[in-house]
Amino acid sequence: MRIEMVINFLILACITNSLLALAILSLIRICNHRRKTLALVVEREDWDNEVLRVLRRSILSLAEPSWSPQGRYLSLTTTVPKVEEADLNLTVQTLLAQVASECKAAFNGDIKLANLERFVKSVYRLQARFGFNDTLMTDIFAMTVERVKGSVLLAKKVERVELVKSGARVDEKTMWPLNPGLRVKQPYGMILKTESGEVLSRAKAHCH
Structure with a gap:
């Protein structure tokens, strides 16, 4: 009877370990897919900018498992709420593209106030959607502050x-x-x- 209990325990342990391994592999696949999806947007040439470096790293970290302290993952097709009535309806993907474009407009050559304000507003819209904390935002804007x-x-x-x-x-x-x-x-x-x-x-x- 005791041997039978030990055998049943070992079988249950093997099944549990197998299910855990499958769950971990599935999570790794999901994270890899998410990272590749985000990378298609934030590793383009227009994101190769020192002002965007920490933001890019922070966005890619969203593809990590849900216990990542950096924030939460959102699909690129997720809608970003307007800040002001004049704002366009954007998805996360179009907002990311807009951030890169506005960064280039703000920092290539002499800094223009209107372009700078639009860039900063767009980055904060990402904060509102992704849940970045204030400490991380200080790091994200460190190079912006230095340049301004x-x-x-x-x-x-x-x-x-x-x-x-x-x-x-x-x-x-x-x-x-x-x-x-x-x-x-x-x-x-x-x-x-x-x-x-x-x-x-x-x-x-x-x-x-």
């Missing part, structure tokens, strides 16, 4: 660049609230100031 500091916008030199964090108190002198609220729910821009503190660009934000 010292540039001349509106005939004035940018000396200070500030990122807005979720939960920050709304300050209408430096922020552009897109809806009523006391706290920032989701930023869509960065604050640019001169050395004297004059605000050259306010950060758009959804509030609550």
Whole structure:
């Protein structure tokens, strides 16, 4: 009787291990497929840019298993909500293409404020959809901040660049609230100031 129990236990253990192995292999296949799908978009030549390097790495990490701390995977066909009424209806794929295009427009040659604001807004739209945390966004925008500091916008030199964090108190002198609220729910821009503190660009934000 005892031998029979041991045999049954060993058989059950073998079956369990086999099922676990199959589950792991299936997960690996899914992750590889997701990574290849994302790579088709973010490893194109127009993403070979130092400003986009951390963002590209973070997006590819979304193809990892669901326990990845970087965020959550979304299909490229997932719709991205509008921020403002004038925004176009975009999928994740078209927004990623737009980010690369706007990055090129913003940083090739002299930086133009309108192009910079559109680029930053699009990256924040990715944050809102993928769930990137504020710490990661600081890393993603590190090169953007470095490139913007010292540039001349509106005939004035940018000396200070500030990122807005979720939960920050709304300050209408430096922020552009897109809806009523006391706290920032989701930023869509960065604050640019001169050395004297004059605000050259306010950060758009959804509030609550």
